[in-house]
Amino acid sequence: MKLLRALVLPALWVLPLPSFAADAVVTRLQDKIAQDPYPEYLASTLVNEVGPRFAGSDGYEHAVVWALQKLDAAGLKNVHAEPVILPRWVRGATSVELVTSGVDSLPLNAVALGGSVGTDNYGIEADVVRVESLEQLRQLTVAQVRGRVVFIDWRMPRSRDGSGYGQGYPVRAFGPAEAGRRGAAAILIRSLSTAGDDAPHTGGTQYGDAPKIPALALSPQAADRLSAVVRAGGATVRIKLFTRELGAVYSSQVVAEVPGKTDEVVLLGAHLDSWDITPGADDDAAGVAIVTGAARAIMKYGKKPLRTIRIVLYANEEFGVSGGRAYAEAHAAELDRHVLAMEADVGSAPVWRIGSKLPEQAEPLRSALLAALAPLGVADGPRDDGGGTDIGPLVRAGVPALAPLQDTSRYFDVHHAATDTLDHLDRAGLRQNVAVYATAAWIAANWPGPLGRLPAGEAH
Ligand SMILES: [Zn+2]
Structure with a gap:
């Protein structure tokens, strides 16, 4: 050589x-x-x-x-x-439940998005308004969203060049602010995941100057379940989230x-x-x-x-x-x-x-x-x-x-x-x-x- x-x-x-x-x-x-x-x-x-x-x-x-x-x-x-x-942000206990009859409920696997605010001790119970994209959410009026839980049911495509995540990133980053501006009580997004399992995916979000509302990601299977119930006639969810921001x-x-x-x-x-x-x-x-x-x-x-x-x-x-x-x-x-x-x-x-x-x-x-x-x-x-x-x-x-x-x-x-x-x-x-x-x-x-x-x- x-x-x-x-x-x-x-x-x-x-x-x-x-x-x-x-x-x-x-x-x-x-x-x-x-x-x-x-x-x-x-x-x-x-x-x-x-x-x-x-x-x-x-x-x-x-x-x-x-x-x-x-x-x-x-x-x-x-x-x-x-x-x-x-910065120091602590997730705390998290629960999302699908209310199936007056009292019974089905747990949905979810995690808070990074930096999310929590709920109070009693949590939130509200009807779900489902959209399939950030664009659809942007077309909703305050009257359609106020007091409800927004669910962005957007599915991330698999890609070799990361373009699927490129399309999905704004859902997680800006969805909570768009929902908050329209008076939503909370927001759930389908995880930015290409798997079909029960693991929720977290990630950062940005409220900007919008009202801060609890923001969580559902696992792909939890999102499937919620999606089916909403499309069959409507769903109510209960959310408890105890995040804290420390010094x-x-x-x-x-x-x-x-x-x-x-x-x-x-x-x-x-x-x-x-x-x-x-x-x-x-x-x-x-x-x-x-x-x-x-x-x-x-x-x-x-x-x-x-x-x-x-x-x-x-x-x-x-x-x-x-x-x-x-x-x-x-x-x-x-x-x-x-x-x-x-x-x-x-x-x-x-x-x-x-x-x-x-x-x-x-x-x-x-x-x-x-x-x-x-x-x-x-x-x-x-x-x-x-x-x-x-x-x-x-x-x-x-x-x-x-x-x-x-x-x-x-x-x-x-x-x-x-x-x-x-x-x-x-x-x-x-x-x-x-x-x-x-x-x-x-x-x-x-x-x-x-x-x-x-x-x-x-x-x-
Ligand atoms: Zn990394």
Whole structure:
């Protein structure tokens, strides 16, 4: 291999750009990662030793200690915690019942949406008004909604490119505000789930300036049941929900590095927190394992890179992006030295294409990356995709981004639900992700020239 490179190299000198596809380090990284069980090990210890780790909870603090210890054990350098302030919201007891005769009732499996207000001690009992989409709800008048429980019975389609969730996200994010503005007593949504099971899926919602009403997601089977009863002539539900909002807490997020020869930074992010109802194997123990696995592989099987590769395990992606904002603020003075950012937050299924948001100047890097990622089965993707939520503040500040796009066909079966357990993890997919991140990080960290900046302030 060395001899071959020696023969090939003189020919490359006449080319303006390096070909990382033939790079011996890239080949070694991809070969070694394909046989390395480390990412599965790491994800499983986060799930088994820590479990649910919602921002502001004791579980999250355990996750911080876990991360400091594991990143250090992985051989990474400059392992440290950085301060972040986290909101504190507690779910409390939850019950939704379908009233079947004057007194009898049938429990419906439901969870509060993140940040939902609760009911009083007596709860709510009201008739249900069912719509099949957010648009239908927007067409209802106050007279049609006031005092009733809105039920958005929208079914999320399965998709490989995440577009089903893209369509469904507004139902969860804005449905409660639309219902509240029309005087609803509460809102139930069919979970943004592609499974047909009895597991409800939570997620954040935004009341904005609308009146705050209790907002819950029904499991797919509970939604089927309620839907059938409403369509057969109408339904009444009883809801009790005892959520509480507590004061903010001081906490941390965790940073580590593969030191480079310069102080320029290639950033790989994932989020350490999970929703409170789930051990969060795919979301986002998988992402933590992908970025940590990639950095560890470069440390172990690569060489000292030109630029520093920095891992950030963000606090609170799920409930307000506290960590993403805190990092961008704390590192504002060095953001112009952040040359590229990537975030792993779509589970463990394989990457099938690479989205990107890169300046013109980085076009040759993009071509080199595509050639080096082809052996991993990765194709070209959309050029206006700046990736995940936590690196959003960096992208808006002008930092170029890559978005390795994972197959989401099964991801939304378990996303934000108690069913997001280790048995759902795609072990081969996890290794392929590690190889993709390691390859991209290695090439970007060693690219022999500036990558340029995005126009600052642009939404991504
Ligand atoms: Zn996530």
